[in-house]
Amino acid sequence: MTTPLLKLSGLGIRFGGLVALDAVDLTVAPSTITCIIGPNGAGKSTLFNLITGIYRPTSGTVALQGDPITGLPAHRIAARGIARTFQSSRLFEDLSILDNVIIGMHGRTRTDVLTALLRPAKSRRELEACAAEAETILRGISDELFARRYQPAGILPQADRRRLEIARALASHPKLILLDEPSSGMDDRDTAALMADIRRVMADNPGLSFLIIEHDMRLVAELPDNVVVIDYGKKIAEGDFATVRQLPRVQQAYLGQKAVEHA
Amino acid sequence: MSTTLTNIHSRTTLPASLIVAATEIGGAILLGAFLLAESTPLVVALLAVMGALFAAMQYRPQIEEVIVAAFHDARGLATALAVAIVLIYPFFLGGNTYALHLLIVSLLYSVLALALNFQLGSANIPNFATGATYGIGAYTSALLAIHLGWSFWATLPAAAIVATVFGFLLGIPSMRTRDSYLALVTIAFGIVIHQMLNNLSWTGGPNGLVGIPAPSLLGHSFMRPIELFGFRLPSQANFYYLSAALLGLAILSAKRLHESRVGLAWNAIRADELAAKCQGINVVWYKILAFGVDAFLAAFAGTIYAFYISYISPDNFTFLVSVTIMTMVIVGGMDNTLGVILGAFLLTMLPEKLRVFSDYRLLFVSVVVILFLILRPKGLFPQRQRHYGGQR
Numbered sequence: 001m002t003t004p005l006l007k008l009s010g011l012g013i014r015f016g017g018l019v020a021l022d023a024v025d026l027t028v029a030p031s032t033i034t035c036i037i038g039p040n041g042a043g044k045s046t047l048f049n050l051i052t053g054i055y056r057p058t059s060g061t062v063a064l065q066g067d068p069i070t071g072l073p074a075h076r077i078a079a080r081g082i083a084r085t086f087q088s089s090r091l092f093e094d095l096s097i098l099d100n101v102i103i104g105m106h107g108r109t110r111t112d113v114l115t116a117l118l119r120p121a122k123s124r125r126e127l128e129a130c131a132a133e134a135e136t137i138l139r140g141i142s143d144e145l146f147a148r149r150y151q152p153a154g155i156l157p158q159a160d161r162r163r164l165e166i167a168r169a170l171a172s173h174p175k176l177i178l179l180d181e182p183s184s185g186m187d188d189r190d191t192a193a194l195m196a197d198i199r200r201v202m203a204d205n206p207g208l209s210f211l212i213i214e215h216d217m218r219l220v221a222e223l224p225d226n227v228v229v230i231d232y233g234k235k236i237a238e239g240d241f242a243t244v245r246q247l248p249r250v251q252q253a254y255l256g257q258k259a260v261e262h263a
Numbered sequence: 264m265s266t267t268l269t270n271i272h273s274r275t276t277l278p279a280s281l282i283v284a285a286t287e288i289g290g291a292i293l294l295g296a297f298l299l300a301e302s303t304p305l306v307v308a309l310l311a312v313m314g315a316l317f318a319a320m321q322y323r324p325q326i327e328e329v330i331v332a333a334f335h336d337a338r339g340l341a342t343a344l345a346v347a348i349v350l351i352y353p354f355f356l357g358g359n360t361y362a363l364h365l366l367i368v369s370l371l372y373s374v375l376a377l378a379l380n381f382q383l384g385s386a387n388i389p390n391f392a393t394g395a396t397y398g399i400g401a402y403t404s405a406l407l408a409i410h411l412g413w414s415f416w417a418t419l420p421a422a423a424i425v426a427t428v429f430g431f432l433l434g435i436p437s438m439r440t441r442d443s444y445l446a447l448v449t450i451a452f453g454i455v456i457h458q459m460l461n462n463l464s465w466t467g468g469p470n471g472l473v474g475i476p477a478p479s480l481l482g483h484s485f486m487r488p489i490e491l492f493g494f495r496l497p498s499q500a501n502f503y504y505l506s507a508a509l510l511g512l513a514i515l516s517a518k519r520l521h522e523s524r525v526g527l528a529w530n531a532i533r534a535d536e537l538a539a540k541c542q543g544i545n546v547v548w549y550k551i552l553a554f555g556v557d558a559f560l561a562a563f564a565g566t567i568y569a570f571y572i573s574y575i576s577p578d579n580f581t582f583l584v585s586v587t588i589m590t591m592v593i594v595g596g597m598d599n600t601l602g603v604i605l606g607a608f609l610l611t612m613l614p615e616k617l618r619v620f621s622d623y624r625l626l627f628v629s630v631v632v633i634l635f636l637i638l639r640p641k642g643l644f645p646q647r648q649r650h651y652g653g654q655r
């Protein structure tokens with residue numbers, strides 16, 4: 001068996017008395033899409049924060065391609081190849097759309113202060129190359145974003161903000177992208193485009209995997225290879241959507257009591 | 264983008280070179296008039312002219328766009344003309360040593376403001392200790408010159424290195440504190456340095472250090488006037504050229520850092536620290552780095568100041584100095600080099616030009632600052648977006 005891309009073992013975190021996440025095991029294989037579902041407050045975003053180094057786990061380990069990355073600072077984890085978006089998007093509002101994407105390339109570019117000061121041609125060449133690539137990424141995600149690339153990111157409407165965050169994540173050439181509710185604030189057409197984008201990006205980047213927190217059942221039904229259900233900080237089920245949705249605990253926990261009565 | 268801008272200024276049918284020349288020469292004349300203005304009504308009138316220009320820019324943003332586009336199209340000319348103006352400027356001041364002195368101080372404060380801009384403007388780090396690092400630079404070079412007989416040119420890098428070490432030390436708390444708390448730490452640092460300068464015996468205590476020897480270059484002492492082509496410039500002109508060269512260096516550094524991965528990382532931290540981390544930016548390191556760069560440049564300014572005045576005391580490097588530098592950055596325009604320099608010139612010269620109001624002088628300075636901020640809420644020249652691939 002090949003080493004999994006991401007492996008969480010017994011991952012957990014407590015905030016004071018609150019156990020936000022408890023002994024979660026999860027394996028993500030290369031070139032796959034995994035969706036995480038669960039009710040509000042279940043601990044889904046917390047899981048992302050643990051994987052990306054925003055929080056330090058109180059128990060358990062995270063390994064990327066077999067290397068332990070547990071407790072590393074966020075910027076080192078990002079540089080190792082995990083990119084993410086945020087539930088309420090966090091763009092660099094006053095910077096241009098293009099600069100937002102270029103900053104995504106920070107981890108794989110090298111110019112330091114001395115190079116910038118003493119070898120400006122080298123520094124400029126690097127940044128120009130980033131800009132050219134960022135334009136390609138933007139054009140691939142949305143012509144609209146590309147056309148507005150010199151405008152500040154802060155003026156974008158919700159759906160475009162999500163797209164730009166995905167573009168920024170792609171810019172780092174990650175091995176794994178975590179999307180936290182990417183379709184929120186999107187209408188059906190936007191969501192369909194989002195799914196098409198994810199599939200296209202997967203096809204363009206062999207080995208790349210997605211871990212997606214989603215509430216939109218249409219997306220969860222169509223896109224992932226694997227669905228993980230989290231409730232009260234615990235992983236309560238895993239499998240393909242058709243199987244997972246049948247489980248009574250899932251219907252109760254996630255789809256709500258009504259769904260159980262209907263079943 | 265650039266085509267629409269060409270359209271705008273083809274409507275005005277002025278070639279880029281003409282716009283550049285008119286802007287630079289106009290700016291130089293306005294500055295000269297301000298420097299030489301003796302009467303208060305004239306000073307107020309000149310401020311009104313400046314206010315009107317900025318009001319025009321506020322209500323007609325195209326004006327700024329056209330000028331920026333022209334400077335981009337004719338950047339070679341813009342640089343050459345600017346250098347030429349700086350070089351010949353002292354000849355137009357008619358041996359007015361006071362005007363020359365004001366210019367030198369303005370130039371040094373411009374360097375200090377640009378130094379702080381790496382933190383406040385680029386990375387949104389509120390550092391209230393630029394005055395202290397400026398003082399560390401001044402004292403280091405003065406001590407080396409007085410006690411060890413080092414030449415000015417040798418003390419320059421030494422002072423910069425010492426101040427940078429202090430800058431890095433001051434940066435370390437930024438690992439754990441942010442925003443207002445970090446501001447408090449820097450205020451405390453500034454006060455500690457000031458108190459130390461005041462109380463240590465080897466820094467001369469409150470009396471400071473006197474008798475810092477004048478620098479010389481290729482046998483020409485900076486105490487002596489410059490005689491060139493039958494013209495004679497007062498000895499201050501030496502320091503004018505030195506300070507202008509330093510500002511040139513600071514502008515170049517600011518430009519190179521801004522247009523690099525480093526400047527982008529600082530801007531990312533300014534906008535959203537957490538998101539910056541998740542892009543692989545080592546936020547702690549970049550913050551400490553900003554402290555180091557600030558201290559490095561501030562120390563250069565401190566060294567030139569010490570050798571120019573030949574006498575320094577703790578009162579030159581108080582908390583108030585740091586606050587003034589901060590005001591320069593904010594009024595001029597965060598993260599805009601030209602804006603920051605303009606802010607520094609304005610805030611250096613205003614208090615001098617409003618001396619007639621004696622005790623109320625600072626009140627009037629504040630009123631002018633507030634008026635300018637009402638007119639241009641984001642600073643005289645706000646931050647601009649980067650452009651790539653030869654585009655503007």
Ligand SMILES: Nc1ncnc2c1ncn2[C@@H]1O[C@H](COP(=O)(O)OP(=O)(O)OP(=O)(O)O)[C@@H](O)[C@H]1O
Nearest residue numbers: 015018020038039040041042043044045046047087
């Ligand atoms: N920094 C923190 N300090 C204290 N409690 C926290 C912290 N972060 C998260 N929590 C708590 O952990 C629990 C899980 O939160 P989390 O944001 O992970 O939920 P979620 O599954 O993403 O929910 P939603 O669908 O609403 O986004 C919540 O009870 C939340 O209040």
Ligand SMILES: [Mg+2]
Nearest residue numbers: 044045046087
């Ligand atoms: Mg969440």
